[in-house]
Amino acid sequence: MCLCLGPVKSGKTLLMKRLQGDAIDDATQTISTNGLNFFLVKNEQGQSGIIVREIGGNMAPLWKHYLEGVQKVIYVMDASNLCQISAVGILLYSLLVNPKLANASFVLVLSKMDLSYRQMRNEALLVLHFARLKRETRQNITIIETSSVTGQGIEDLRKWILQQKNKLSMKINSKQKI
Ligand SMILES: Nc1nc2c(ncn2[C@@H]2O[C@H](COP(=O)(O)OP(=O)(O)O)[C@@H](O)[C@H]2O)c(=O)[nH]1
Numbered sequence: 001m002c003l004c005l006g007p008v009k010s011g012k013t014l015l016m017k018r019l020q021g022d023a024i025d026d027a028t029q030t031i032s033t034n035g036l037n038f039f040l041v042k043n044e045q046g047q048s049g050i051i052v053r054e055i056g057g058n059m060a061p062l063w064k065h066y067l068e069g070v071q072k073v074i075y076v077m078d079a080s081n082l083c084q085i086s087a088v089g090i091l092l093y094s095l096l097v098n099p100k101l102a103n104a105s106f107v108l109v110l111s112k113m114d115l116s117y118r119q120m121r122n123e124a125l126l127v128l129h130f131a132r133l134k135r136e137t138r139q140n141i142t143i144i145e146t147s148s149v150t151g152q153g154i155e156d157l158r159k160w161i162l163q164q165k166n167k168l169s170m171k172i173n174s175k176q177k178i
């Protein structure tokens, strides 16, 4: 199970639409997600896919009820909006310390890079104490910079979503069954 979380208007829905292959143009509007959205993210050949569940930012107090069996978390923050950074940090920390996500992989998506600039992105990571966070949390956290407008980072994120975690342990498990 893969979850897509992040504060309100951080760009989750547009990112998911882009990954799902929906045509995005100037007329594409997203409406604020109050509940749950499901998206099917397929590989480049379109043969297999993974369902990603987006949970709206205004449901953050309820996120904790959706963490059972989650292996991957896509955490989206708007790199062009530093006003949201404290909300970003609090919500991210609350996920990282949740025992249900102790073995999950995280990707921190810096979204709207078309509106952001280098210094702002670095500033955001500093404010989040990201270097320390990466050292001190047991989960693996990858950073991917994206723009749903230019397409930047979308294929990297697709790869991350579809890549199989713990290939080795899956092999060992299948041998054990035999
Ligand atoms: N310029 C730009 N705008 C974006 C991008 N991603 C989302 N937006 C806009 O940001 C607003 C919120 O996006 P949405 O996907 O609904 O955010 P959500 O609440 O996290 O699902 C919308 O007006 C989007 O058109 C992006 O990569 N670049």
Ligand SMILES: [Mg+2]
Pocket: 012, 013, 014, 030, 031, 032, 033, 054, 056
């Ligand atoms: Mg949304």
